[in-house]
Amino acid sequence: MDDLVVSSSFRVPDGELRERFSRSSGPGGQGVNTTDSRVELSFDVANSPSVPDRLRARLLERLEGRLVDGVLTIVASEHRAQLMNREAARARLVNTLRDAIAPPPPPRRATKPTRGSKERRIAAKKRRGDVKRSRRTASDD
Known part of the structure; x- marks a missing residue:
């Protein structure tokens, strides 16, 4: 497969990705029991030489809840075919990294x-009060 293009200045080479395959649950009938179609794709964000230094801190901060020892792991098991799960995991990894490196929005x-x-707010409050007042009976006063 090819390098994953996250942005114009950030590519993840294939050699830095680790893939593990295991048996998947879900659709597939008897084939589920014999086929290793589930994919775990891992990328070491903290120690990767391909992550630009200016982005590394932002990635580590925004992904801190998903990182285990600086490694981001994406799992895909929604497809019956291993190849489709590999593609889904790679696409999910790229989207996750893109979202994490996006610049923060301008302050409000x-x-x-x-x-x-x-x-208008005061007039609406007065109208609402009038409606409630008109609902009262003489015995409520």
């Missing part, structure tokens, strides 16, 4: 409600 600039929105 705090704004105050406009005068019109304040007036």
